[in-house]
Amino acid sequence: MASMSTATTAPVRGAVAPLRIGAMRLDVPVVLAPMAGITNTAFRRLCREYGAGLYVSEMITSRALVERNETTMRLVRHHESETPRSIQLYGVDPTTVAEAVRIIVAEDLADHVDLNFGCPVPKVTRKGGGAALPWKLGLFRSIVEDAARAAGDLPLTVKMRKGIDEDHLTYVDAGRIAQDAGAAAVALHARTAAEFYSGAADWEAIARLKEAVTEVPVLGNGDIWSADDAVTMMRRTGCDGVVVGRGCLGRPWLFGDLAAAFGQDAPAVDATLGFVAAAFRRHAELLVEFFEDEQRGCRDIRKHVAWYFKGYPVGGDTRAALATVSSLAQIDELLATLDHDEPYPGAAAEGQRGRAGSPKRPALPDGWLADRGLDQAASRDLATAELSHSGG
Secondary structure, three states: OOOOOOOOOOOOOOOOOOEEEHHHHHHOOEEEEOOOOOHHHHHHHHHHHHHHEEEEEEEEHHHHHHOOOHHHEEEEEEEEOOOOOOOEEEOHHHHHHHHHHHHHHOOOOOEEEEEEEEEOOOOHHHHOHHHEEEEOHHHHHHHHHHHHHOOOOOEEEEEEEHHHHHHHHHHHHHHHHHHHHHOOEEEEOOOOOOOOOOOOOOHHHHHHHHHHHOOEEEEEEEOOHHHHHHHHHHHHOOOOOEEOOOOHOOOOOHHHHHHOOOOOOOOOOOHHHHHHHHHHHHHHHHHHHHOOOOOHHHHHHHHHHHHHOOOOOOOOOHHHHHOOOOHHHHHHHOOOOOOOOOOOOOHHOOOOOOOOOOOOOOOOOOOOOOOOOOOHHHHHHOOOOOOOOOOO
């Protein structure tokens, strides 16, 4: 189904009601989606410098948190400037997920927890995790109920996809179950696992979920490439807020555009090449601080080069050099060679960014779709499903 983001009439902009997720209030109803290798502390801090909303961590595997894996314990740390703090958990075992939530509460690691049921990565769905898991309604209910109980007053939310494929949709049932099980909000990436990130998001599914889930906020996710897309999604679907993923890659100032679109004060963005270069440099600086290692931080910024300079007249040699930097001094030298007065290129810098790919048959455990209960074989598959992959 075609996305409804290509409206023929301009979306209505202006002040909107605050988004309330449990006791948490967001004046701008915008959430940064967890993205593996992207939404670390450095990127979250950068996005906050431009706008407002809820900025979620990279996905954390529940078992790794319970076992206090060194890398995981680094990922759950937030900078003192981050408030509210948000962590996304992935897990398949109700007991382990609940224990991870209890650790977050007891050690005051976050102000909000999100549960990931949207990951389409084959290594996860092949074991019954991620977007495959809500097909097993009883297991899904147990995870959300136990996690919500462990969270207490801490707002706990659920992020999911439409389902496994168009013949095995789960989102309406899962949304109702999550609401009844104690979730403070539900978010829908309006694609199936089979679609991965291809094609156009089915915004009508978000509207249907909003009609079915009436007691907690419903957030929409998918194909928000601009502030106008976000406003249009909310107007057309009735959703209470938006979740932004790939649209902010190389454009952290999108959160400033979103704040302004929803009636909040935000600095004006004049996206000249100089403005973009400064944002890129700031991102690199924050990555160096996050990793406490200049070489590692500069290696990490390399993957952002194409996103930041999409559509701008930056030569291939310069792009290639930026994609091999190992120090902030090298970055400064290369950015100094750009024409900082070069204006925003318009449509060339807009539109899709990040992964897309093509539809694919979801990898599932043998017999997974035979019924919606959990048999012994499926239970064995789930025991090895907690892998560190993200998405949704």
